[in-house]
Structures are given as structure tokens and as C-alpha cells.
Amino acid sequence: MKKLISILVLLYTTIQLQAQYVRQGDSASSRYAPAPSQMPSNNFLNHLSIGGSFGLQFGDITIVSLEPLLSYHFNESFMIGIGPVYQYENFGPQVYGYEATSSVYGGRFDALFFLPDEYSRIFIMGECDVLNSPEFNSFTYQFSRGNLTLPMLGIGYKEPVTDKFFFCAYILWNFNNSPDNPYSNPLINVGLDIGLGR
Secondary structure, eight states: OHHHHHHHHHHHHTBOOOOOOOOTTOSTTOSSOOOGGGSOOSOGGGGEEEEEEEEEEOSSEEEEEEEEEEEEESSSSEEEEEEEEEEEEEEOHHHHSSOEEEEEEEEEEEEEEEOOGGGTTEEEEEEEEEEEEEEEETTTTEEEEEEEEEEEEEEEEEEESSSSEEEEEEEEEEOOOOTTOSOOSSEEEEEEEEOOOO
């Protein structure tokens, strides 16, 4: 039973809410996205999306993460996003022999490129997180703080639900192999996307 609960908690922590721009005409009933020239440009909100992610993990290591995101969409095919990252971590005595609490904070930048024509729901994604995180010293058995740069690259898919909301799933590979890296490979996220424009 404990293993089943651990698996369910692990699956839950991979579910993230990620807000992105809903491309004009990309509703559940439309098959392909329109040409870039059809993107409305007279309203700044049509180029913006907000959202982010929230994650929970419980057990010997408890993690609460909050990662809001603001994105700007240059056209139908290319968008960038930026936002802060915060994670609260609590390590039980089973991990290091004593209980420890810490925070991870920093920022992230991502870029998405949607493929053309009939593949317009598939995107290539790059993300770079810069985090200030605790580093465990195995000689002194104490934590110090250090900065980590985490470059990631992957691919994703979006499925429209309405004109404002759609389902998105993506998988990223983290190229930083530091033992203090808070992310494991591969990083899989699924969620709902929300557009700000009309």
C-alpha cells in the first residue's frame, strides 16, 4: 500500500499547469493552425499568456514548488516565456541522518517553436533555469548554497479543448549532471494552457 501511495504521489508531482498563448483559430474543432499573417496584432494581450506550475511531493523528501510564467508570442510559430522559480524542501532524518529544511529559488527562461502545417500542434522547447540551491557537503555534513544553471531541451504536444484552454504535454532532458540538481531525467510535464487574448 505504501508503494502504491508513493507511485500516486510521484505521478501527481509530474502534473503541472502551464499557461501558454492559444493561437487564433486553434480550437478543438480546428485541425490546423492558420497562417502567421492571421495572428491578431492590434491587441497586446493577444500576444501574452500567463500561468505556471505548482507541484507537491511528500515523503522522506517533501517538496512544494511554485513556478509562475509570463509568455510573449511573436507569431504563430515562436514564443518565449520568463518567470521566477521557488521550491520549499524538507529532508527527513532518513535522508541525511537529521532533519533539514531549505529553499530553492531563481528564474527560468523558455522558448517554444511550433512546427508548420499539419504538425502545428507539436513544438520543440528549450528551457534554461538558473537556481540558487542548497549543496550538501559530504565531508562537513552541512549545507551551503550555490548557483546551478540547468539547460534543458525537449519536445511537446498541445491538444485544444476550447479557444482559450488546451491540453499540453512535453518532455525535457536536463543537461546538467550535478548531484545537487533538483530535476531528474527525463522531466515530464502535463497540464492546461490558458490564453489571455480574445
